[in-house]
Amino acid sequence: MAVSTKDKRAAFHKLHDSGCFVLPNPWDVGSARALAQLGFKALASTSAGYAWTIGRADTRVTIDDVCEHLTALCKAVDLPVNADFEGGFAREPEKVAVNVARGVATGVAGLSIEDSTGDKADPLFERGLAIERIKAARAAIDADNSGALLVGRCEAFLWGITDLALVIDRLNAYAEAGADCLYSPGIKSKEHIAAVVKAVHPKPVNLLIGSSGLSVAEAADLGVRRISVGGSLARVAWAGFMKASREIAEQGTFTELGNGFPGGELNKMFSD
Structure with missing residues (x-):
């Protein structure tokens, strides 16, 4: 019998309580089912990996595309699925909220909201707006007591803004705004990772590992709670x-x- 969405979400939250787990990123139903058979406890979608399957560049997919994709992934496996929900497919907090509600309705166990604008000249949303966007996502998730987990992402390092103090400030602000888990893709050094983990404690931290680098054991030793591999x-x-x-x-x-x-x-x- 298929695992219910409610049970998937409960299991996903429990995974964040202790230890360190890997949620690899499938790009379609086949890869999701393959990963599920390998014994992973949760999966995460990848915006880039999915976009390439439909012949588009990363960040060039629509919310309709993504919600259809997420629905298919969630139906394909009995594991919790965390959604790479990009920036919520909107700028304004109220529109982010509407889109997050659509995302939650696909059956995902969690989703992330980024603070990047996509504009190289001004890559991050203004701090106050970025916080309001997380608050709006939180409100949308809580509106029907869905139990979906919210991940707050600071994209600074991916855009060449290697200011760790800025990242930590934003992640803590996102936590206060309602994010259950914090994530700053692009941080790689042990010093930076340990600093982020310490700064946002007791909130769990997601680490992106996209190539050779830390092992699961090494990341766990630094206090990382979960690891994803993106595209x-x-x-x-x-x-x-x-x-x-x-x-x-x-x-x-x-x-x-x-x-x-x-x-x-x-x-x-x-x-x-």
């Missing part, structure tokens, strides 16, 4: 696809096709 798994899949495709197009040979995952094993994995 990295999707990029790995695309790497194999592009390498094989370029070989065919440029050399007329098919050697790389021999490195594919066995079709029989894929059929067996998806046979239920």
Whole structure:
């Protein structure tokens, strides 16, 4: 029997109480089901990974696209799914609230709201507005007592603003505004990670690991509560696809096709 949305959300909150867990990022139903069979306790969507599956660049998808995608992911697995909900697909807090309500209705166990504007000249929303956007998301989640978890994201490091004091200030403000978990993608050094964990304690911290770096054990030692990988798994899949495709197009040979995952094993994995 399928796990209810209520139970998924309760399980997701409990995962944040102690320890450190990985929620890898599938980009479609097949990758979500594969990851679920590998024993992970939760999953997270990836805005970039999903966008590439429909031939678009990251941040170039609509809320309609994303809600349809999230609904499919949540129905495909019995695990909690955390949504990469970008910036709420709106600037104004009241519109963010409307969109967050739509996101929660897909069945996700949690979702994140970013503070980036997408404008290189002015990459972060003004602090007060960014806080109001988190408050609006919190209110939308609480309106029907959904129990969905809210993640507040400060995108400063991803936009080249390597001001740790600014990041910590914003994350604490987002926590006060109602965020259950804090996240600043782009921080990598042990010193920065430990500083963020300490500053927002007892709120849990999500760490993005997109390539070689810390292990799960090392991140746990720093106090990180959860780890996600963003679009990295999707990029790995695309790497194999592009390498094989370029070989065919440029050399007329098919050697790389021999490195594919066995079709029989894929059929067996998806046979239920």
